[in-house]
Amino acid sequence: MICLTFFGFNGYTQEKFTVSGHVTDNANGEDLIGAQVRVAELEGVGVVVNEYGFYSLTLEKGDYTLVFRSIGYAALNEKISLNQDLSLDIKLTSEDDVLGPMVVKGDTVVNTLDDADGSKLTVDLGKIKELPVLIEPDPIYALTQYETSIKSAGEGNAGFYVRGGGLDQNLILLDEAPVYNPSHLLGFFSVFNSDALKDVDLYKGGMLPEYGGRTSSVMDIRMKDGNKEKLGVSGGIGLVSSRLTVEAPIKKGKGSFIVSGRRSLVDLFLGLSPDETISQSKLFFYDLNLKANYTLGKKDRIYLSGYFGRDNFGFGSTFGLTWGNATGTIRWNHLFNNRLFSNTSFIYSNYDYKFSFGEDEDKVGLESVIRDWNFKQDYSYYLNNENSMKIGYNVIHHTIEPGNLEAGENTGIIAQDAIKKYSLEGAVYIQNEQKVSNRLNLGYGLRYSFFNYMGDGVKYEFDETGEMTSEQEVGAWETIQFYHGLEPRFSSSYRLNPSSSVKLAYNRNYQYLHLLTNATTSSPTDVWINSSNNVKPQIADQIALGYFKNFKNNMYQTSVEAYYKDMQNVIDYRTGADIFLNNELEGDLVYGDGRAYGLELSVKKTQGKFTGSLSYTISKTERQFDEINDKQWFSARQDRTHDLSAVGTFHVNKKVSISAAWIYYTGDAVTFPTGKYLIDGQVVPYYTERNGYRMPDYHRLDLAVNWKRKKTEKFESSWNFSLYNAYGRENAYSISFRPSEDNPIQTEAVQLSLFRWVPSVTYNFKF
Amino acid sequence: MKLVYIFFGAVLMTSLWSCEKVIQVELNEEDSQLAIEAPLYAGTNTFRVTLTATNSYFEASLPNGVNGAAITLSDDQGSSQMLTAVGNGQYEAIVTAVPGRVYDLQVVLAGVTYTAQSRLLDVVTLDQLEAEYQPATGPIPEGYFLYNRFNDPANEENFYRFKHWVNDTLQNEGLDLIVFDDAFFDGNYVRLPLANQFFDLGDTVQVEMIHFDKPAYEFFNSMADIVSNDQSPNGGSAAPGNPISNWNNNALGYFVAMSSDTLEVVIQ
Structure with missing residues (x-):
């Protein structure tokens, strides 16, 4: 603990005491992650409630007023006399219940000017329910569609790009477990069920050392703990799926559980069809979120959470495709004393897909799996008012099964498994959040990460052209390749005056697992590969500078952020790469550099009859490979120069709100042919340049009306009517080049558009 | 897949x-590139090599043939034969291709020599x-x-x-x-x-x-x-x-013995 000397112990020895406890929602007992605790008498003194609802403040002996605030909750003042260590649990009441959403009251606004993590977005799960939806409500839809700094991977796709990073560079955590494929139904819905979620944070940069493993962003999603006060049932019916959530105390005051399910219902109608081919089709997805927590005495609490989701497609016995994630987390919170909080997690995560043709002896099936076992230990130490430290470590065992082949006797195909890959990924970190003065807040620390790719397996070596030059069997637990690196992180905020601040952040991130995809959008058959002697870890360095200013007692929050990101060892393919069942796949990959920079502007109004945001991002994202475009830098697919969004909600009265959202962005960079030639009588396009062209610019308007039909103590219900792409713009999903059907000599460009005027209705209830 | x-x-x-x-897309004009298509079948057949130059993608005509090339087929047993130009970018010869041999095709055009190799199985x-x-x-x-x-x-x-x-x-x-x-x-x-x-x-x-x-x-x-x-x-x-x-x-293009x-x- 040499580092302690850095944290500035005060020289004098005034008597100090600690006030600590949990901050929860009054109605259901949910922990309020990220709530702020401030001391009214001491300007700038306070802490943020941690991810388990715990806070700890150490102050000199005396009388204070503590102010508790959380987004969407009425602030609460609590007077305390601190002449001994105090335990103080606080319950906050939802703003909706106190004021109704249309009341202007600056006091409920959480002021983030002093938060050092400038590049963090928090989803207000209550507010986004009022926004338009595409077919189904989705908790990350508003982030990927309406935040210009987050770029959606494609029309209605759950995948996203952050500040020039790739689709696989986002660490998506659900109760600490990584979710390897966050999409349902070929990418059109995310796997997250908003009824089961409590908190969604997205770090675009400046993430503290506790997070690691991906280079671009961290999406930290926490499930609800379940109602600790009473039995609660809520649910909803949408066009595609229906949801039902049950939550209740286990033993009042001791614990609670939540079970939340969602399933698509379209296939129930298929089953009714008299047409056998339709009734034998399978087409459904489901999600099941489970969580329970139990308090063992004053100092210990145990959490158990799980997620199971699956998609199933199939036509009789001819064809079947299924994929899904399963995650499980066991956590133990322990309070060593009122300043030292510990969390121990044991985490499991599994993603797999399978497809098959035919049945019995004619069957050919393929399965691919990625599976993690993860042990994680974190300590939070509330050293004093000025310093909150966190120290921790974790070890993950990854198993990747690229392809297990199953084949019936008749096929003549040898049922064999592609070589399974094993690896250990680990990290140790230390971080401190320090209040240097009333104006200056810092977050800093270091993460050391390592990756050990090991047997049993086969070590392949390739020459420059991708031809294999050697293969060598490696025994179990024997190292094939070891990588490690230091990841320094720094973030800061400096308050210029009561209404404005500047923030500066730097982070270096390592990424040891990489996603290979055939398409540009996320697809269930994407392949995860690990770093190896051929595949180096991806490294990104990012620096971000922001200016934040609030107007009218924090009612209007504006920001300007600039970033520059440098990426090493980004991955692309050689032409003709086969990513399926290819043991020598690594020879088909090429490695290069990336850079991205941009400016993000945003204005948000979070209070009042009218709420909304206006944001604009101008950015550039480029890649460079020795093997592509004569080593010249070229635009990455997701390089969208201009990105603009305007989102507004007008609360007509207590019951009805109207929302509109308009988005516009520059078309993606794409590769088009310049010429053509014939091979075997087929027209073959002749390409001269990677990503040298642009898709047409994209824009659309979405509308929604929310109607809270009934609200009593016992029952409430609401309707959401949405219209996606209200003016029916034919946005290009893809542009393909092919011979005309009428005249094979004539070639043409054909644009495919999805989703013109998609109306949807959702009904939600709660009792 | x-x-x-x-x-x-x-x-x-x-x-x-x-x-x-169908939409209109503006494509850049690039220099045209040579494409050589040369399928060599086992047995005694007419071996036809087609040389074309790529044309603009949306041009409503087939790519033009390229004439004036000297084309030689040889194998690893030392035999070698020239192809005859028959016009429109096509060159022909009657060839007896024997499985097991490795064939070399050489195209000389405007001072540039293009070569490719293929083994007949x-x-x-x-x-x-x-x-x-x-x-x-x-x-x-x-x-x-x-x-x-x-x-x-x-x-x-x-x-x-x-x-x-x-x-x-x-x-x-x-x-x-x-x-x-x-x-x-x-x-x-x-x-x-x-x-x-x-x-x-x-x-x-x-x-x-x-x-x-x-x-x-x-x-x-x-x-x-x-x-x-x-x-x-x-x-x-x-x-x-x-x-x-x-x-x-x-x-x-390609030269393939098959x-x-x-x-x-x-x-x-």
Whole structure:
């Protein structure tokens, strides 16, 4: 603990005491992650409630007023006399219940000017329910569609790009477990069920050392703990799926559980069809979120959470495709004393897909799996008012099964498994959040990460052209390749005056697992590969500078952020790469550099009859490979120069709100042919340049009306009517080049558009 | 995998709101590039080499032939012969190609020498074609699947291509280009579906199974990626580019020596 000397112990020895406890929602007992605790008498003194609802403040002996605030909750003042260590649990009441959403009251606004993590977005799960939806409500839809700094991977796709990073560079955590494929139904819905979620944070940069493993962003999603006060049932019916959530105390005051399910219902109608081919089709997805927590005495609490989701497609016995994630987390919170909080997690995560043709002896099936076992230990130490430290470590065992082949006797195909890959990924970190003065807040620390790719397996070596030059069997637990690196992180905020601040952040991130995809959008058959002697870890360095200013007692929050990101060892393919069942796949990959920079502007109004945001991002994202475009830098697919969004909600009265959202962005960079030639009588396009062209610019308007039909103590219900792409713009999903059907000599460009005027209705209830 | 894509495409097309239209796209003008197409069949045949220059993608004409080249075919047994220009970018010779030999093709054009090499392999015989009825499944209508049965030579890498004709018409659209290797059935008696098509009762189907070497496979496999799919945003290939040619000096196209076997079946 040499580092302690850095944290500035005060020289004098005034008597100090600690006030600590949990901050929860009054109605259901949910922990309020990220709530702020401030001391009214001491300007700038306070802490943020941690991810388990715990806070700890150490102050000199005396009388204070503590102010508790959380987004969407009425602030609460609590007077305390601190002449001994105090335990103080606080319950906050939802703003909706106190004021109704249309009341202007600056006091409920959480002021983030002093938060050092400038590049963090928090989803207000209550507010986004009022926004338009595409077919189904989705908790990350508003982030990927309406935040210009987050770029959606494609029309209605759950995948996203952050500040020039790739689709696989986002660490998506659900109760600490990584979710390897966050999409349902070929990418059109995310796997997250908003009824089961409590908190969604997205770090675009400046993430503290506790997070690691991906280079671009961290999406930290926490499930609800379940109602600790009473039995609660809520649910909803949408066009595609229906949801039902049950939550209740286990033993009042001791614990609670939540079970939340969602399933698509379209296939129930298929089953009714008299047409056998339709009734034998399978087409459904489901999600099941489970969580329970139990308090063992004053100092210990145990959490158990799980997620199971699956998609199933199939036509009789001819064809079947299924994929899904399963995650499980066991956590133990322990309070060593009122300043030292510990969390121990044991985490499991599994993603797999399978497809098959035919049945019995004619069957050919393929399965691919990625599976993690993860042990994680974190300590939070509330050293004093000025310093909150966190120290921790974790070890993950990854198993990747690229392809297990199953084949019936008749096929003549040898049922064999592609070589399974094993690896250990680990990290140790230390971080401190320090209040240097009333104006200056810092977050800093270091993460050391390592990756050990090991047997049993086969070590392949390739020459420059991708031809294999050697293969060598490696025994179990024997190292094939070891990588490690230091990841320094720094973030800061400096308050210029009561209404404005500047923030500066730097982070270096390592990424040891990489996603290979055939398409540009996320697809269930994407392949995860690990770093190896051929595949180096991806490294990104990012620096971000922001200016934040609030107007009218924090009612209007504006920001300007600039970033520059440098990426090493980004991955692309050689032409003709086969990513399926290819043991020598690594020879088909090429490695290069990336850079991205941009400016993000945003204005948000979070209070009042009218709420909304206006944001604009101008950015550039480029890649460079020795093997592509004569080593010249070229635009990455997701390089969208201009990105603009305007989102507004007008609360007509207590019951009805109207929302509109308009988005516009520059078309993606794409590769088009310049010429053509014939091979075997087929027209073959002749390409001269990677990503040298642009898709047409994209824009659309979405509308929604929310109607809270009934609200009593016992029952409430609401309707959401949405219209996606209200003016029916034919946005290009893809542009393909092919011979005309009428005249094979004539070639043409054909644009495919999805989703013109998609109306949807959702009904939600709660009792 | 191709069938998975077709399936995705079908789902996209039929179950979601989508529409297709022909649009105008401005493409850059680039210098044209030489493409050489040279299929050499086993046995005594007319060996025809076609030289063309790429033209603009939207130009409503076929690429022009390139005349004036000197073309020589030689093999590893020391024999060598010149091809005769017959006009329109085509060059011919009667060639007796012998399995086991490695062939070299040299094209000299405007002072540049282009070379490519290909090994002629033994024929692998198609044993049987089997038609099997498939009821209509979802968006795919009923029809007959055709299975090809053959013995794969053991303990060596083999590469194949299927070409097929329905009622004497060569099926030659993107998804009809079927190439594969034997990584998953080395040495076995195989039953492989001609996976891209359902046939109707009474159709006469001819299947030609071509056996060729790895560079040939790499060319046709990468070409299949590029021409086979037009429904994913990237045109189906992980990285759109030009097929992997076995010509040097950036010439497009291929020189492939191949042996083949053909069977015919009437669907009943």
